[in-house]
Amino acid sequence: MKRKLTMIQAITEAMDQKLADDSRIMLLGEDIGVNGGVFRATEELVHKYGPDRIVDTPLAEAGIIGAAIGLAMNGKIPVVEIQFLAFIYPGFEQIVSHAARMRYRTRGQYHVPMVIRTPYGAGIRGPELHSESVETFFAHVPGLKVVAPSTPYDAKGLLIAAMEDPDPVIFLEPTKLYRAFKQEVPEEMYRVPIGKAKVVQEGSDVSIFAWGAMLRVAEDAAKQIERENGLSCEVIDLRTLYPLDRDTIIASVKKTGRAVVVHEAHKTAGLGAEIISIINDEALIYMKAPVKRITGFDVPVPQFSIEDDYLPTAERVKDGIMETATF
Amino acid sequence: MSSLYQVLSPAGELVGDLKGQLDEATMIKMYENMVLVRQFDRKSINLQRQGRMGTYAPFEGQEASQVGSAMALTPGDWLFPTYRDHAAAIVHGQSMARVFLYWMGHMEGSISPKHLNIMPPCVPIATQMVHAVGTAWASKLQNEQHVSIAYFGDGASSEGDFHEALNFAGVFQTPTIFFCQNNGFAISVPFSQQSASKTIAQRSAAYDIPGVRIDGNDIFAVWLTMKEAMQRALEGKGPTLIEAVTFRYGAHTTADDPKKYRDQESLSEEWRKERDALQRLRVYLENQGLWNETREVELIERVSEQIDAALVEAESYPKSKPEDMFKHVYAEPTWMATEQESELVKPSKQEGIPA
Numbered sequence: 004m005k006r007k008l009t010m011i012q013a014i015t016e017a018m019d020q021k022l023a024d025d026s027r028i029m030l031l032g033e034d035i036g037v038n039g040g041v042f043r044a045t046e047e048l049v050h051k052y053g054p055d056r057i058v059d060t061p062l063a064e065a066g067i068i069g070a071a072i073g074l075a076m077n078g079k080i081p082v083v084e085i086q087f088l089a090f091i092y093p094g095f096e097q098i099v100s101h102a103a104r105m106r107y108r109t110r111g112q113y114h115v116p117m118v119i120r121t122p123y124g125a126g127i128r129g130p131e132l133h134s135e136s137v138e139t140f141f142a143h144v145p146g147l148k149v150v151a152p153s154t155p156y157d158a159k160g161l162l163i164a165a166m167e168d169p170d171p172v173i174f175l176e177p178t179k180l181y182r183a184f185k186q187e188v189p190e191e192m193y194r195v196p197i198g199k200a201k202v203v204q205e206g207s208d209v210s211i212f213a214w215g216a217m218l219r220v221a222e223d224a225a226k227q228i229e230r231e232n233g234l235s236c237e238v239i240d241l242r243t244l245y246p247l248d249r250d251t252i253i254a255s256v257k258k259t260g261r262a263v264v265v266h267e268a269h270k271t272a273g274l275g276a277e278i279i280s281i282i283n284d285e286a287l288i289y290m291k292a293p294v295k296r297i298t299g300f301d302v303p304v305p306q307f308s309i310e311d312d313y314l315p316t317a318e319r320v321k322d323g324i325m326e327t328a329t330f
Numbered sequence: 331m332s333s334l335y336q337v338l339s340p341a342g343e344l345v346g347d348l349k350g351q352l353d354e355a356t357m358i359k360m361y362e363n364m365v366l367v368r369q370f371d372r373k374s375i376n377l378q379r380q381g382r383m384g385t386y387a388p389f390e391g392q393e394a395s396q397v398g399s400a401m402a403l404t405p406g407d408w409l410f411p412t413y414r415d416h417a418a419a420i421v422h423g424q425s426m427a428r429v430f431l432y433w434m435g436h437m438e439g440s441i442s443p444k445h446l447n448i449m450p451p452c453v454p455i456a457t458q459m460v461h462a463v464g465t466a467w468a469s470k471l472q473n474e475q476h477v478s479i480a481y482f483g484d485g486a487s488s489e490g491d492f493h494e495a496l497n498f499a500g501v502f503q504t505p506t507i508f509f510c511q512n513n514g515f516a517i518s519v520p521f522s523q524q525s526a527s528k529t530i531a532q533r534s535a536a537y538d539i540p541g542v543r544i545d546g547n548d549i550f551a552v553w554l555t556m557k558e559a560m561q562r563a564l565e566g567k568g569p570t571l572i573e574a575v576t577f578r579y580g581a582h583t584t585a586d587d588p589k590k591y592r593d594q595e596s597l598s599e600e601w602r603k604e605r606d607a608l609q610r611l612r613v614y615l616e617n618q619g620l621w622n623e624t625r626e627v628e629l630i631e632r633v634s635e636q637i638d639a640a641l642v643e644a645e646s647y648p649k650s651k652p653e654d655m656f657k658h659v660y661a662e663p664t665w666m667a668t669e670q671e672s673e674l675v676k677p678s679k680q681e682g683i684p685a
Contacts, residue, residue, distance in 0.1 A: 029471075063494040066463075066494030066498045069459075069463070069494070069495070070461075072461050073460065073463060073464015073465040073468065073478070074465070076465055076468075077464070077468035077472075100454050106660070107659055108437060109440055109450060110437055110658050111658040112441055170661055198664075246664040
């Protein structure tokens with residue numbers, strides 16, 4: 004019988020299997036031990052692997068990330084959990100000044116194989132600063148890789164790949180999708196390669212690029228518009244935000260000549276701008292219309308009474324698709 | 331807590347117990363090392379003035395703290411220096427040529443000798459302290475008998491990372507030694523304005539780890555304190571905070587003018603005359619019949635030759651190529667780096683404005 008897992012179960016399974024497979028792996032974070040993490044991603048793992056490998060740390064993000072850097076330099080592979088993306092800010096200096104640069108500063112003599120997992124994104128009715136989507140901070144920093152899965156299958160495969168990657172990986176988990184749906188996930192260990200996007204749905208009229216929780220919104224919009232207007236949309240899940248999979252992006256827009264980027268991050272300097280630049284550089288002459296961005300706004304993510312008004316909706320994406328289609 | 335632990339007085343007299351641990355050969359080596367690094371430091375300032383080196387952070391005045399602490403280490407230990415701890419790095423085995431290279435703007439100057447773990451100079455303040463907790467923690471988990479030492483200054487004790495590092499080290503009982511060189515100034519801000527606590531050592535109480543305040547210009551006190559901290563660490567008894575009270579005679583860096591914020595000449599003169607680390611050890615060694623003017627002259631000549639040789643090595647190091655900046659960003663270069671690199675090295679297009 005095929006098993007179906009939620010994303011959070013897939014993430015737990017990825018860590019569980021790597022913990023069993025590689026004694027260098029250790030997990031660090033606040034409340035990840037007996038409490039199993041605020042989203043239960045590490046549930047039961049402390050009972051299986053003990054408190055030396057599943058470490059409940061003091062409440063100190065710079066301390067957690069900084070200590071993990073030292074652990075990684077001296078033979079361990081730390082997997083850090085930060086409870087929410089906006090809580091990473093106290094540890095930001097450790098990420099950008101040290102984790103990202105250690106290989107460069109030592110000319111390859113030392114490197115930092117570590118993963119920083121953190122839930123991100125809106126739509127869970129969280130309090131202030133629990134819903135941010137600031138992936139662009141990390142995608143801007145040379146030395147980091149940035150990954151954002153949108154399905155349980157990819158979450159497991161990408162997380163295993165991240166734990167085997169020799170470079171530091173920021174692993175962004177869309178909070179809204181943790182328990183949103185189940186999907187068949189193979190029991191064995193498998194890898195989804197970092198740096199490769201996925202064509203989720205083939206199409207010929209418009210390319211839609213999205214990641215994380217916005218992939219579902221993009222898919223919804225594509226389905227509706229196909230039904231309502233007969234437009235054929237190609238939906239692409241970027242999966243890795245740094246390095247971007249340029250080849251897949253370009254191959255798609257060369258075919259369709261039209262594109263819409265959907266992200267819930269703020270519009271200005273969001274990754275949508277980078278994707279448009281890539282298209283300009285490589286495929287401008289194939290384009291029949293300017294690329295449209297459907298994004299969050301340049302405002303702090305609002306409290307949940309108007310959270311849904313901040314987030315891109317299928318309606319907004321459909322409007323964007325129609326604008327490019329009728330340009 | 332606020333009294334200073336001292337073994338060798340500024341007058342060069344033994345005022346504390348050597349605990350049977352310091353033999354004559356080690357004492358002579360201490361002196362030779364301090365002379366070497368002082369000459370190195372002076373040479374570096376001259377090189378900067380001549381435009382042969384970039385901005386440089388001098389350490390003269392802090393030799394006993396750096397030399398004494400580094401001499402206590404063993405090869406597998408992890409050393410996390412700031413930008414002012416080249417003396418510690420050199421004594422622990424970093425080549426002087428590499429230290430020159432670093433200040434000449436080559437990242438290759440950060441490469442540690444293979445059998446040692448000497449980290450690159452840390453430019454942000456206090457951030458390396460948590461790394462030293464991490465490497466020490468890994469050593470403990472891997473049952474390796476090694477300590478990690480993090481050097482830092484008095485200003486660093488105001489940073490959050492200082493507190494997070496001490497807290498983590500206390501909670502996880504990591505074999506980490508936090509070695510503060512309190513030289514009284516964080517660039518221009520005196521310690522009295524840096525902190526309301528009288529000492530840095532007293533901060534250890536908050537984390538329930540041992541803290542000790544020592545005369546940082548007394549190399550015997552530094553060395554003996556380090557040995558004790560290392561023993562404690564290796565016995566699984568956790569971290570130690572050491573506050574070595576010292577002074578930098580010169581500027582924060584070659585770009586800084588200390589006359590603006592302190593009575594530079596009289597303060598430095600006072601420390602040089604009354605508390606200098608080299609002077610007091612030399613007097614002690616002379617009184618023991620272990621040192622004399624002939625040996626001094628011979629030593630100065632020997633270290634000058636060593637420094638000159640290191641300088642020749644550093645200055646003959648191959649010039650960095652622009653494409654070197656693309657190396658070692660990731661284990662495998664990304665497509666962006668590969669393309670941007672080829673753009674950089676591509677012969678320039680036709681010059682001039684088209685007709």
